[in-house]
Amino acid sequence: MSAANSEHVIAIARSWLGTPYHDQASLRGVGCDCLGLARGVWREEVGPEPFPIPPYSRDWGETGPREVLADGARRMMTEVEPVAAGPGALVLFRMQPRAIAKHVGILTGPESFLHAYERLGVIEEPLTPSWRRRIAFAFLFPQR
Numbered sequence: 001m002s003a004a005n006s007e008h009v010i011a012i013a014r015s016w017l018g019t020p021y022h023d024q025a026s027l028r029g030v031g032c033d034c035l036g037l038a039r040g041v042w043r044e045e046v047g048p049e050p051f052p053i054p055p056y057s058r059d060w061g062e063t064g065p066r067e068v069l070a071d072g073a074r075r076m077m078t079e080v081e082p083v084a085a086g087p088g089a090l091v092l093f094r095m096q097p098r099a100i101a102k103h104v105g106i107l108t109g110p111e112s113f114l115h116a117y118e119r120l121g122v123i124e125e126p127l128t129p130s131w132r133r134r135i136a137f138a139f140l141f142p143q144r
Contacts, residue, residue: 004141006088034104077139085138094136101136
């Protein structure tokens with residue numbers, strides 16, 4: 001599976017900047033959560049979503065035997081080592097130790113990423129050491 005053009009992925013993701021936060025939504029300019037942002041980028045870069053997304057909890061401290069988000073991404077994207085992930089990669093963050101990865105962002109540069117954050121909506125911000133150490137998984141969007 002060939003990877004999508006990273007510059008195009010980033011341009012699409014940046015077109016979502018300012019979209020208000022709305023849990024489990026995925027409509028540019030109207031509302032989305034972090035997964036909704038990734039879903040919207042997927043639709044524009046790759047095509048229709050390959051399967052429906054079941055309802056999910058917002059609990060970043062959720063634990064369990066399965067990395068549900070990572071397992072879903074593996075079904076349709078190429079996994080890369082987080083340290084090797086570059087601009088345009090989808091990254092999954094583990095927000096609390098021992099919790100499953102529940103937050104999603106898209107790298108926009110070596111030191112920046114874009115994500116949807118409650119109360120702030122879709123923003124681009126520095127990939128600080130605090131954010132970087134939370135990256136648990138990374139994936140590449142495939143070509144259409």
